[in-house]
Amino acid sequence: MKLRRLYTFFALQLIAALLLSPLAAAQTASVAKPNQPATVVELPASPVGKLGRAFIEAVNSGDKTALANFIASSFSEIAMKNAPASEYIANLQKVYAQSGGFDVMEVMPTTDAxxxxxxxxxxxGNRWVMLVTRLDKAQPDRLDGFGVRLLPDPEIEKADVWSEAKMDEAGAVKEIERHVEMAASQDRFSGVALVMKGDRVIFNKAYGIAERGFGAPNKLDTKFNLGSMNKMFTSVAIAQLVQAGKLSYDETLAHALPDYPNKQTAEKITIHQLLTHTSGLGDFFKPEF
Structure with a gap:
Protein backbone atom coordinates (compact mmCIF):
# COMPACT_ATOMS: atom_id res chain seq x y z
CA MET A 1 0.00 0.00 0.00
CA LYS A 2 1.45 3.32 -1.06
CA LEU A 3 1.13 5.94 1.65
CA ARG A 4 1.46 9.67 1.61
CA ARG A 5 2.39 11.54 4.74
CA LEU A 6 -0.25 10.57 7.23
CA TYR A 7 -2.15 13.36 8.90
CA THR A 8 -3.00 12.00 12.30
CA PHE A 9 -5.64 14.57 13.15
CA PHE A 10 -8.04 13.26 10.51
CA ALA A 11 -7.39 9.66 11.55
CA LEU A 12 -8.32 10.52 15.11
CA GLN A 13 -11.44 12.33 13.99
CA LEU A 14 -12.43 9.19 12.11
CA ILE A 15 -12.13 7.11 15.27
CA ALA A 16 -13.76 9.60 17.60
CA ALA A 17 -16.62 10.65 15.33
CA LEU A 18 -17.48 7.43 13.49
CA LEU A 19 -15.82 4.45 15.05
CA LEU A 20 -16.10 5.01 18.76
CA SER A 21 -19.20 7.11 19.12
CA PRO A 22 -21.55 6.02 21.93
CA LEU A 23 -24.14 5.06 19.31
CA ALA A 24 -21.74 2.89 17.35
CA ALA A 25 -20.50 1.17 20.49
CA ALA A 26 -24.03 0.46 21.64
CA GLN A 27 -24.98 -0.98 18.27
CA THR A 28 -21.93 -3.20 18.14
CA ALA A 29 -22.37 -4.57 21.64
CA SER A 30 -25.45 -6.48 20.54
CA VAL A 31 -23.55 -8.54 17.98
CA ALA A 32 -20.00 -8.64 19.31
CA LYS A 33 -18.63 -10.77 22.15
CA PRO A 34 -17.78 -8.32 24.96
CA ASN A 35 -16.02 -10.96 27.10
CA GLN A 36 -14.02 -12.51 24.29
CA PRO A 37 -10.38 -12.76 25.50
CA ALA A 38 -7.74 -10.79 23.67
CA THR A 39 -5.41 -12.66 21.36
CA VAL A 40 -1.78 -12.11 22.30
CA VAL A 41 0.13 -11.17 19.17
CA GLU A 42 3.86 -10.62 19.12
CA LEU A 43 4.88 -7.52 17.21
CA PRO A 44 8.04 -7.59 15.08
CA ALA A 45 11.31 -6.87 16.87
CA SER A 46 12.14 -4.34 14.14
CA PRO A 47 12.44 -0.61 14.90
CA VAL A 48 8.95 0.13 13.57
CA GLY A 49 7.57 -2.86 15.49
CA LYS A 50 9.01 -1.60 18.77
CA LEU A 51 7.66 1.90 18.15
CA GLY A 52 4.27 0.46 17.25
CA ARG A 53 4.09 -1.45 20.52
CA ALA A 54 5.17 1.62 22.48
CA PHE A 55 2.52 3.67 20.69
CA ILE A 56 -0.28 1.25 21.58
CA GLU A 57 0.93 1.03 25.19
CA ALA A 58 0.89 4.83 25.45
CA VAL A 59 -2.63 5.03 24.01
CA ASN A 60 -3.86 2.21 26.26
CA SER A 61 -2.52 4.00 29.33
CA GLY A 62 -4.73 7.01 28.69
CA ASP A 63 -2.14 8.94 30.66
CA LYS A 64 -1.26 12.45 29.55
CA THR A 65 2.37 12.20 30.69
CA ALA A 66 2.91 8.81 29.03
CA LEU A 67 1.48 10.13 25.77
CA ALA A 68 3.58 13.30 25.95
CA ASN A 69 6.75 11.28 26.56
CA PHE A 70 6.03 8.95 23.65
CA ILE A 71 5.27 11.78 21.24
CA ALA A 72 8.41 13.68 22.28
CA SER A 73 10.65 10.65 21.83
CA SER A 74 9.03 8.91 18.87
CA PHE A 75 7.35 11.41 16.51
CA SER A 76 9.48 12.96 13.76
CA GLU A 77 9.63 16.59 12.71
CA ILE A 78 7.20 15.83 9.88
CA ALA A 79 4.67 14.38 12.32
CA MET A 80 4.98 17.43 14.56
CA LYS A 81 4.33 19.75 11.62
CA ASN A 82 0.95 18.09 11.13
CA ALA A 83 -0.28 19.03 14.60
CA PRO A 84 1.13 20.24 17.93
CA ALA A 85 1.80 17.73 20.72
CA SER A 86 -1.11 19.12 22.74
CA GLU A 87 -3.53 18.26 19.94
CA TYR A 88 -2.19 14.73 19.59
CA ILE A 89 -2.48 14.18 23.34
CA ALA A 90 -6.00 15.59 23.62
CA ASN A 91 -7.30 13.48 20.74
CA LEU A 92 -5.57 10.29 21.88
CA GLN A 93 -7.02 10.72 25.36
CA LYS A 94 -10.48 11.06 23.81
CA VAL A 95 -9.87 7.89 21.83
CA TYR A 96 -8.87 6.05 25.01
CA ALA A 97 -11.87 7.37 26.94
CA GLN A 98 -14.27 6.04 24.32
CA SER A 99 -12.45 2.85 23.31
CA GLY A 100 -10.94 1.64 26.58
CA GLY A 101 -7.76 0.99 24.62
CA PHE A 102 -6.99 -1.62 21.97
CA ASP A 103 -5.91 -5.24 21.70
CA VAL A 104 -3.56 -6.24 18.87
CA MET A 105 -5.34 -9.01 16.96
CA GLU A 106 -3.09 -9.41 13.92
CA VAL A 107 0.10 -8.13 12.30
CA MET A 108 -0.93 -7.55 8.70
CA PRO A 109 1.54 -8.23 5.86
CA THR A 110 3.42 -5.42 4.14
CA THR A 111 6.31 -5.31 1.68
CA ASP A 112 7.77 -2.19 3.31
CA ALA A 113 10.16 -3.04 6.15
CA GLY A 125 -17.50 -1.80 21.89
CA ASN A 126 -15.33 -4.41 20.12
CA ARG A 127 -14.77 -2.19 17.09
CA TRP A 128 -12.09 -3.21 14.59
CA VAL A 129 -9.56 -0.89 12.97
CA MET A 130 -6.35 -1.05 11.00
CA LEU A 131 -3.48 1.03 12.36
CA VAL A 132 -0.63 1.94 10.00
CA THR A 133 2.64 3.44 11.21
CA ARG A 134 5.82 4.16 9.30
CA LEU A 135 9.37 5.23 10.03
CA ASP A 136 10.49 8.63 8.80
CA LYS A 137 13.16 8.33 6.10
CA ALA A 138 14.99 11.38 7.42
CA GLN A 139 14.68 10.22 11.05
CA PRO A 140 14.58 6.41 10.91
CA ASP A 141 14.24 6.07 14.68
CA ARG A 142 10.95 8.00 14.68
CA LEU A 143 7.47 7.75 13.14
CA ASP A 144 6.39 10.23 10.48
CA GLY A 145 2.74 9.75 11.45
CA PHE A 146 0.06 7.11 11.49
CA GLY A 147 -3.24 6.33 9.85
CA VAL A 148 -6.37 4.53 11.00
CA ARG A 149 -9.06 2.86 8.92
CA LEU A 150 -12.30 1.19 9.92
CA LEU A 151 -12.48 -2.57 9.44
CA PRO A 152 -15.57 -4.79 9.48
CA ASP A 153 -16.04 -7.17 12.39
CA PRO A 154 -14.73 -10.57 11.16
CA GLU A 155 -17.77 -12.42 12.52
CA ILE A 156 -20.15 -9.97 10.88
CA GLU A 157 -18.16 -10.15 7.65
CA LYS A 158 -18.59 -13.94 7.57
CA ALA A 159 -22.34 -13.55 8.02
CA ASP A 160 -22.51 -10.75 5.45
CA VAL A 161 -22.48 -13.08 2.45
CA TRP A 162 -25.19 -12.93 -0.18
CA SER A 163 -27.15 -16.11 -0.72
CA GLU A 164 -26.60 -17.72 -4.13
CA ALA A 165 -29.78 -19.76 -3.88
CA LYS A 166 -32.56 -19.14 -6.37
CA MET A 167 -35.38 -17.22 -4.69
CA ASP A 168 -38.66 -15.54 -5.45
CA GLU A 169 -39.32 -11.82 -5.04
CA ALA A 170 -40.29 -12.13 -1.38
CA GLY A 171 -37.11 -14.08 -0.66
CA ALA A 172 -34.99 -11.52 -2.50
CA VAL A 173 -36.54 -8.67 -0.52
CA LYS A 174 -35.87 -10.54 2.73
CA GLU A 175 -32.23 -11.08 1.75
CA ILE A 176 -31.80 -7.41 0.79
CA GLU A 177 -33.33 -6.32 4.08
CA ARG A 178 -31.01 -8.63 6.04
CA HIS A 179 -27.90 -7.12 4.45
CA VAL A 180 -29.01 -3.50 4.79
CA GLU A 181 -29.99 -4.01 8.43
CA MET A 182 -26.64 -5.66 9.12
CA ALA A 183 -24.78 -2.70 7.60
CA ALA A 184 -26.91 -0.24 9.57
CA SER A 185 -26.32 -2.12 12.83
CA GLN A 186 -22.56 -1.79 12.25
CA ASP A 187 -22.89 1.94 11.54
CA ARG A 188 -21.70 1.27 7.97
CA PHE A 189 -24.89 2.56 6.40
CA SER A 190 -27.17 5.43 7.26
CA GLY A 191 -29.81 6.56 4.81
CA VAL A 192 -32.68 5.24 2.72
CA ALA A 193 -32.55 2.01 0.72
CA LEU A 194 -34.87 1.69 -2.27
CA VAL A 195 -35.08 -1.24 -4.68
CA MET A 196 -37.30 -1.32 -7.75
CA LYS A 197 -38.34 -4.12 -10.07
CA GLY A 198 -39.47 -2.60 -13.31
CA ASP A 199 -41.68 0.30 -12.30
CA ARG A 200 -42.59 -1.17 -8.88
CA VAL A 201 -40.94 -0.35 -5.56
CA ILE A 202 -40.34 -3.66 -3.80
CA PHE A 203 -38.23 -2.40 -0.89
CA ASN A 204 -38.01 1.05 0.70
CA LYS A 205 -36.82 1.62 4.26
CA ALA A 206 -34.91 4.27 6.21
CA TYR A 207 -32.05 3.51 8.58
CA GLY A 208 -29.74 5.39 10.92
CA ILE A 209 -29.61 8.86 12.37
CA ALA A 210 -30.08 12.08 10.40
CA GLU A 211 -28.74 14.34 13.17
CA ARG A 212 -26.75 12.71 15.96
CA GLY A 213 -26.92 15.73 18.25
CA PHE A 214 -30.70 15.47 18.53
CA GLY A 215 -30.95 11.75 17.78
CA ALA A 216 -33.29 12.49 14.87
CA PRO A 217 -33.80 9.32 12.79
CA ASN A 218 -33.67 9.15 9.01
CA LYS A 219 -37.08 9.00 7.33
CA LEU A 220 -38.17 8.10 3.82
CA ASP A 221 -38.40 11.80 2.95
CA THR A 222 -35.14 12.89 4.64
CA LYS A 223 -33.05 15.14 2.38
CA PHE A 224 -29.42 14.05 1.97
CA ASN A 225 -26.34 15.94 0.79
CA LEU A 226 -25.00 13.58 -1.86
CA GLY A 227 -21.72 15.44 -2.20
CA SER A 228 -19.36 13.78 -4.69
CA MET A 229 -21.67 10.79 -5.18
CA ASN A 230 -23.18 12.83 -8.01
CA LYS A 231 -19.95 12.19 -9.91
CA MET A 232 -20.80 8.49 -10.17
CA PHE A 233 -24.23 9.16 -11.63
CA THR A 234 -22.77 11.69 -14.08
CA SER A 235 -20.03 9.27 -15.15
CA VAL A 236 -22.56 6.50 -15.80
CA ALA A 237 -24.78 8.87 -17.80
CA ILE A 238 -21.81 10.00 -19.91
CA ALA A 239 -20.75 6.38 -20.51
CA GLN A 240 -24.28 5.59 -21.69
CA LEU A 241 -24.19 8.52 -24.11
CA VAL A 242 -20.80 7.36 -25.42
CA GLN A 243 -22.14 3.83 -25.84
CA ALA A 244 -25.10 5.20 -27.79
CA GLY A 245 -22.76 7.16 -30.06
CA LYS A 246 -24.12 10.52 -28.91
CA LEU A 247 -20.91 11.64 -27.20
CA SER A 248 -17.18 10.98 -27.35
CA TYR A 249 -14.63 10.99 -24.54
CA ASP A 250 -12.32 12.98 -26.82
CA GLU A 251 -14.85 15.76 -27.42
CA THR A 252 -14.11 19.12 -25.86
CA LEU A 253 -16.17 20.70 -23.13
CA ALA A 254 -16.98 23.52 -25.56
CA HIS A 255 -18.55 21.05 -27.98
CA ALA A 256 -20.62 19.34 -25.28
CA LEU A 257 -21.61 22.56 -23.51
CA PRO A 258 -21.54 25.45 -26.03
CA ASP A 259 -22.78 27.89 -23.39
CA TYR A 260 -19.96 27.18 -20.93
CA PRO A 261 -18.88 30.66 -19.70
CA ASN A 262 -15.12 30.29 -20.24
CA LYS A 263 -15.06 29.30 -23.91
CA GLN A 264 -11.28 29.56 -24.30
CA THR A 265 -10.73 27.07 -21.49
CA ALA A 266 -13.61 24.84 -22.59
CA GLU A 267 -12.02 24.40 -26.02
CA LYS A 268 -8.91 22.85 -24.41
CA ILE A 269 -10.63 20.45 -21.99
CA THR A 270 -11.93 17.04 -23.06
CA ILE A 271 -14.71 14.97 -21.52
CA HIS A 272 -12.10 12.34 -20.62
CA GLN A 273 -10.10 14.91 -18.67
CA LEU A 274 -13.19 15.94 -16.72
CA LEU A 275 -13.94 12.33 -15.79
CA THR A 276 -10.36 11.67 -14.69
CA HIS A 277 -10.00 14.96 -12.78
CA THR A 278 -7.15 16.10 -15.02
CA SER A 279 -8.81 19.10 -16.66
CA GLY A 280 -6.89 21.70 -14.67
CA LEU A 281 -10.06 23.53 -13.64
CA GLY A 282 -9.76 25.37 -10.35
CA ASP A 283 -11.32 24.29 -7.07
CA PHE A 284 -14.72 25.97 -6.86
CA PHE A 285 -14.31 26.30 -3.09
CA LYS A 286 -11.56 28.85 -3.65
CA PRO A 287 -12.09 32.59 -4.36
CA GLU A 288 -10.10 32.39 -7.63
CA PHE A 289 -12.77 30.18 -9.16
Whole structure:
Protein backbone atom coordinates (compact mmCIF):
# COMPACT_ATOMS: atom_id res chain seq x y z
CA MET A 1 0.00 0.00 0.00
CA LYS A 2 1.45 3.32 -1.06
CA LEU A 3 1.13 5.94 1.65
CA ARG A 4 1.46 9.67 1.61
CA ARG A 5 2.39 11.54 4.74
CA LEU A 6 -0.25 10.57 7.23
CA TYR A 7 -2.15 13.36 8.90
CA THR A 8 -3.00 12.00 12.30
CA PHE A 9 -5.64 14.57 13.15
CA PHE A 10 -8.04 13.26 10.51
CA ALA A 11 -7.39 9.66 11.55
CA LEU A 12 -8.32 10.52 15.11
CA GLN A 13 -11.44 12.33 13.99
CA LEU A 14 -12.43 9.19 12.11
CA ILE A 15 -12.13 7.11 15.27
CA ALA A 16 -13.76 9.60 17.60
CA ALA A 17 -16.62 10.65 15.33
CA LEU A 18 -17.48 7.43 13.49
CA LEU A 19 -15.82 4.45 15.05
CA LEU A 20 -16.10 5.01 18.76
CA SER A 21 -19.20 7.11 19.12
CA PRO A 22 -21.55 6.02 21.93
CA LEU A 23 -24.14 5.06 19.31
CA ALA A 24 -21.74 2.89 17.35
CA ALA A 25 -20.50 1.17 20.49
CA ALA A 26 -24.03 0.46 21.64
CA GLN A 27 -24.98 -0.98 18.27
CA THR A 28 -21.93 -3.20 18.14
CA ALA A 29 -22.37 -4.57 21.64
CA SER A 30 -25.45 -6.48 20.54
CA VAL A 31 -23.55 -8.54 17.98
CA ALA A 32 -20.00 -8.64 19.31
CA LYS A 33 -18.63 -10.77 22.15
CA PRO A 34 -17.78 -8.32 24.96
CA ASN A 35 -16.02 -10.96 27.10
CA GLN A 36 -14.02 -12.51 24.29
CA PRO A 37 -10.38 -12.76 25.50
CA ALA A 38 -7.74 -10.79 23.67
CA THR A 39 -5.41 -12.66 21.36
CA VAL A 40 -1.78 -12.11 22.30
CA VAL A 41 0.13 -11.17 19.17
CA GLU A 42 3.86 -10.62 19.12
CA LEU A 43 4.88 -7.52 17.21
CA PRO A 44 8.04 -7.59 15.08
CA ALA A 45 11.31 -6.87 16.87
CA SER A 46 12.14 -4.34 14.14
CA PRO A 47 12.44 -0.61 14.90
CA VAL A 48 8.95 0.13 13.57
CA GLY A 49 7.57 -2.86 15.49
CA LYS A 50 9.01 -1.60 18.77
CA LEU A 51 7.66 1.90 18.15
CA GLY A 52 4.27 0.46 17.25
CA ARG A 53 4.09 -1.45 20.52
CA ALA A 54 5.17 1.62 22.48
CA PHE A 55 2.52 3.67 20.69
CA ILE A 56 -0.28 1.25 21.58
CA GLU A 57 0.93 1.03 25.19
CA ALA A 58 0.89 4.83 25.45
CA VAL A 59 -2.63 5.03 24.01
CA ASN A 60 -3.86 2.21 26.26
CA SER A 61 -2.52 4.00 29.33
CA GLY A 62 -4.73 7.01 28.69
CA ASP A 63 -2.14 8.94 30.66
CA LYS A 64 -1.26 12.45 29.55
CA THR A 65 2.37 12.20 30.69
CA ALA A 66 2.91 8.81 29.03
CA LEU A 67 1.48 10.13 25.77
CA ALA A 68 3.58 13.30 25.95
CA ASN A 69 6.75 11.28 26.56
CA PHE A 70 6.03 8.95 23.65
CA ILE A 71 5.27 11.78 21.24
CA ALA A 72 8.41 13.68 22.28
CA SER A 73 10.65 10.65 21.83
CA SER A 74 9.03 8.91 18.87
CA PHE A 75 7.35 11.41 16.51
CA SER A 76 9.48 12.96 13.76
CA GLU A 77 9.63 16.59 12.71
CA ILE A 78 7.20 15.83 9.88
CA ALA A 79 4.67 14.38 12.32
CA MET A 80 4.98 17.43 14.56
CA LYS A 81 4.33 19.75 11.62
CA ASN A 82 0.95 18.09 11.13
CA ALA A 83 -0.28 19.03 14.60
CA PRO A 84 1.13 20.24 17.93
CA ALA A 85 1.80 17.73 20.72
CA SER A 86 -1.11 19.12 22.74
CA GLU A 87 -3.53 18.26 19.94
CA TYR A 88 -2.19 14.73 19.59
CA ILE A 89 -2.48 14.18 23.34
CA ALA A 90 -6.00 15.59 23.62
CA ASN A 91 -7.30 13.48 20.74
CA LEU A 92 -5.57 10.29 21.88
CA GLN A 93 -7.02 10.72 25.36
CA LYS A 94 -10.48 11.06 23.81
CA VAL A 95 -9.87 7.89 21.83
CA TYR A 96 -8.87 6.05 25.01
CA ALA A 97 -11.87 7.37 26.94
CA GLN A 98 -14.27 6.04 24.32
CA SER A 99 -12.45 2.85 23.31
CA GLY A 100 -10.94 1.64 26.58
CA GLY A 101 -7.76 0.99 24.62
CA PHE A 102 -6.99 -1.62 21.97
CA ASP A 103 -5.91 -5.24 21.70
CA VAL A 104 -3.56 -6.24 18.87
CA MET A 105 -5.34 -9.01 16.96
CA GLU A 106 -3.09 -9.41 13.92
CA VAL A 107 0.10 -8.13 12.30
CA MET A 108 -0.93 -7.55 8.70
CA PRO A 109 1.54 -8.23 5.86
CA THR A 110 3.42 -5.42 4.14
CA THR A 111 6.31 -5.31 1.68
CA ASP A 112 7.77 -2.19 3.31
CA ALA A 113 10.16 -3.04 6.15
CA UNK A 114 9.69 0.46 7.58
CA UNK A 115 5.92 0.13 7.80
CA UNK A 116 3.73 -1.61 10.37
CA UNK A 117 0.10 -2.56 9.76
CA UNK A 118 -1.89 -3.85 12.71
CA UNK A 119 -5.43 -5.10 13.06
CA UNK A 120 -6.77 -3.82 16.39
CA UNK A 121 -9.96 -4.35 18.36
CA UNK A 122 -11.24 -1.79 20.86
CA UNK A 123 -11.72 -3.08 24.40
CA UNK A 124 -14.98 -1.19 24.67
CA GLY A 125 -17.50 -1.80 21.89
CA ASN A 126 -15.33 -4.41 20.12
CA ARG A 127 -14.77 -2.19 17.09
CA TRP A 128 -12.09 -3.21 14.59
CA VAL A 129 -9.56 -0.89 12.97
CA MET A 130 -6.35 -1.05 11.00
CA LEU A 131 -3.48 1.03 12.36
CA VAL A 132 -0.63 1.94 10.00
CA THR A 133 2.64 3.44 11.21
CA ARG A 134 5.82 4.16 9.30
CA LEU A 135 9.37 5.23 10.03
CA ASP A 136 10.49 8.63 8.80
CA LYS A 137 13.16 8.33 6.10
CA ALA A 138 14.99 11.38 7.42
CA GLN A 139 14.68 10.22 11.05
CA PRO A 140 14.58 6.41 10.91
CA ASP A 141 14.24 6.07 14.68
CA ARG A 142 10.95 8.00 14.68
CA LEU A 143 7.47 7.75 13.14
CA ASP A 144 6.39 10.23 10.48
CA GLY A 145 2.74 9.75 11.45
CA PHE A 146 0.06 7.11 11.49
CA GLY A 147 -3.24 6.33 9.85
CA VAL A 148 -6.37 4.53 11.00
CA ARG A 149 -9.06 2.86 8.92
CA LEU A 150 -12.30 1.19 9.92
CA LEU A 151 -12.48 -2.57 9.44
CA PRO A 152 -15.57 -4.79 9.48
CA ASP A 153 -16.04 -7.17 12.39
CA PRO A 154 -14.73 -10.57 11.16
CA GLU A 155 -17.77 -12.42 12.52
CA ILE A 156 -20.15 -9.97 10.88
CA GLU A 157 -18.16 -10.15 7.65
CA LYS A 158 -18.59 -13.94 7.57
CA ALA A 159 -22.34 -13.55 8.02
CA ASP A 160 -22.51 -10.75 5.45
CA VAL A 161 -22.48 -13.08 2.45
CA TRP A 162 -25.19 -12.93 -0.18
CA SER A 163 -27.15 -16.11 -0.72
CA GLU A 164 -26.60 -17.72 -4.13
CA ALA A 165 -29.78 -19.76 -3.88
CA LYS A 166 -32.56 -19.14 -6.37
CA MET A 167 -35.38 -17.22 -4.69
CA ASP A 168 -38.66 -15.54 -5.45
CA GLU A 169 -39.32 -11.82 -5.04
CA ALA A 170 -40.29 -12.13 -1.38
CA GLY A 171 -37.11 -14.08 -0.66
CA ALA A 172 -34.99 -11.52 -2.50
CA VAL A 173 -36.54 -8.67 -0.52
CA LYS A 174 -35.87 -10.54 2.73
CA GLU A 175 -32.23 -11.08 1.75
CA ILE A 176 -31.80 -7.41 0.79
CA GLU A 177 -33.33 -6.32 4.08
CA ARG A 178 -31.01 -8.63 6.04
CA HIS A 179 -27.90 -7.12 4.45
CA VAL A 180 -29.01 -3.50 4.79
CA GLU A 181 -29.99 -4.01 8.43
CA MET A 182 -26.64 -5.66 9.12
CA ALA A 183 -24.78 -2.70 7.60
CA ALA A 184 -26.91 -0.24 9.57
CA SER A 185 -26.32 -2.12 12.83
CA GLN A 186 -22.56 -1.79 12.25
CA ASP A 187 -22.89 1.94 11.54
CA ARG A 188 -21.70 1.27 7.97
CA PHE A 189 -24.89 2.56 6.40
CA SER A 190 -27.17 5.43 7.26
CA GLY A 191 -29.81 6.56 4.81
CA VAL A 192 -32.68 5.24 2.72
CA ALA A 193 -32.55 2.01 0.72
CA LEU A 194 -34.87 1.69 -2.27
CA VAL A 195 -35.08 -1.24 -4.68
CA MET A 196 -37.30 -1.32 -7.75
CA LYS A 197 -38.34 -4.12 -10.07
CA GLY A 198 -39.47 -2.60 -13.31
CA ASP A 199 -41.68 0.30 -12.30
CA ARG A 200 -42.59 -1.17 -8.88
CA VAL A 201 -40.94 -0.35 -5.56
CA ILE A 202 -40.34 -3.66 -3.80
CA PHE A 203 -38.23 -2.40 -0.89
CA ASN A 204 -38.01 1.05 0.70
CA LYS A 205 -36.82 1.62 4.26
CA ALA A 206 -34.91 4.27 6.21
CA TYR A 207 -32.05 3.51 8.58
CA GLY A 208 -29.74 5.39 10.92
CA ILE A 209 -29.61 8.86 12.37
CA ALA A 210 -30.08 12.08 10.40
CA GLU A 211 -28.74 14.34 13.17
CA ARG A 212 -26.75 12.71 15.96
CA GLY A 213 -26.92 15.73 18.25
CA PHE A 214 -30.70 15.47 18.53
CA GLY A 215 -30.95 11.75 17.78
CA ALA A 216 -33.29 12.49 14.87
CA PRO A 217 -33.80 9.32 12.79
CA ASN A 218 -33.67 9.15 9.01
CA LYS A 219 -37.08 9.00 7.33
CA LEU A 220 -38.17 8.10 3.82
CA ASP A 221 -38.40 11.80 2.95
CA THR A 222 -35.14 12.89 4.64
CA LYS A 223 -33.05 15.14 2.38
CA PHE A 224 -29.42 14.05 1.97
CA ASN A 225 -26.34 15.94 0.79
CA LEU A 226 -25.00 13.58 -1.86
CA GLY A 227 -21.72 15.44 -2.20
CA SER A 228 -19.36 13.78 -4.69
CA MET A 229 -21.67 10.79 -5.18
CA ASN A 230 -23.18 12.83 -8.01
CA LYS A 231 -19.95 12.19 -9.91
CA MET A 232 -20.80 8.49 -10.17
CA PHE A 233 -24.23 9.16 -11.63
CA THR A 234 -22.77 11.69 -14.08
CA SER A 235 -20.03 9.27 -15.15
CA VAL A 236 -22.56 6.50 -15.80
CA ALA A 237 -24.78 8.87 -17.80
CA ILE A 238 -21.81 10.00 -19.91
CA ALA A 239 -20.75 6.38 -20.51
CA GLN A 240 -24.28 5.59 -21.69
CA LEU A 241 -24.19 8.52 -24.11
CA VAL A 242 -20.80 7.36 -25.42
CA GLN A 243 -22.14 3.83 -25.84
CA ALA A 244 -25.10 5.20 -27.79
CA GLY A 245 -22.76 7.16 -30.06
CA LYS A 246 -24.12 10.52 -28.91
CA LEU A 247 -20.91 11.64 -27.20
CA SER A 248 -17.18 10.98 -27.35
CA TYR A 249 -14.63 10.99 -24.54
CA ASP A 250 -12.32 12.98 -26.82
CA GLU A 251 -14.85 15.76 -27.42
CA THR A 252 -14.11 19.12 -25.86
CA LEU A 253 -16.17 20.70 -23.13
CA ALA A 254 -16.98 23.52 -25.56
CA HIS A 255 -18.55 21.05 -27.98
CA ALA A 256 -20.62 19.34 -25.28
CA LEU A 257 -21.61 22.56 -23.51
CA PRO A 258 -21.54 25.45 -26.03
CA ASP A 259 -22.78 27.89 -23.39
CA TYR A 260 -19.96 27.18 -20.93
CA PRO A 261 -18.88 30.66 -19.70
CA ASN A 262 -15.12 30.29 -20.24
CA LYS A 263 -15.06 29.30 -23.91
CA GLN A 264 -11.28 29.56 -24.30
CA THR A 265 -10.73 27.07 -21.49
CA ALA A 266 -13.61 24.84 -22.59
CA GLU A 267 -12.02 24.40 -26.02
CA LYS A 268 -8.91 22.85 -24.41
CA ILE A 269 -10.63 20.45 -21.99
CA THR A 270 -11.93 17.04 -23.06
CA ILE A 271 -14.71 14.97 -21.52
CA HIS A 272 -12.10 12.34 -20.62
CA GLN A 273 -10.10 14.91 -18.67
CA LEU A 274 -13.19 15.94 -16.72
CA LEU A 275 -13.94 12.33 -15.79
CA THR A 276 -10.36 11.67 -14.69
CA HIS A 277 -10.00 14.96 -12.78
CA THR A 278 -7.15 16.10 -15.02
CA SER A 279 -8.81 19.10 -16.66
CA GLY A 280 -6.89 21.70 -14.67
CA LEU A 281 -10.06 23.53 -13.64
CA GLY A 282 -9.76 25.37 -10.35
CA ASP A 283 -11.32 24.29 -7.07
CA PHE A 284 -14.72 25.97 -6.86
CA PHE A 285 -14.31 26.30 -3.09
CA LYS A 286 -11.56 28.85 -3.65
CA PRO A 287 -12.09 32.59 -4.36
CA GLU A 288 -10.10 32.39 -7.63
CA PHE A 289 -12.77 30.18 -9.16
Missing amino acids: NMLRLKLRSKR
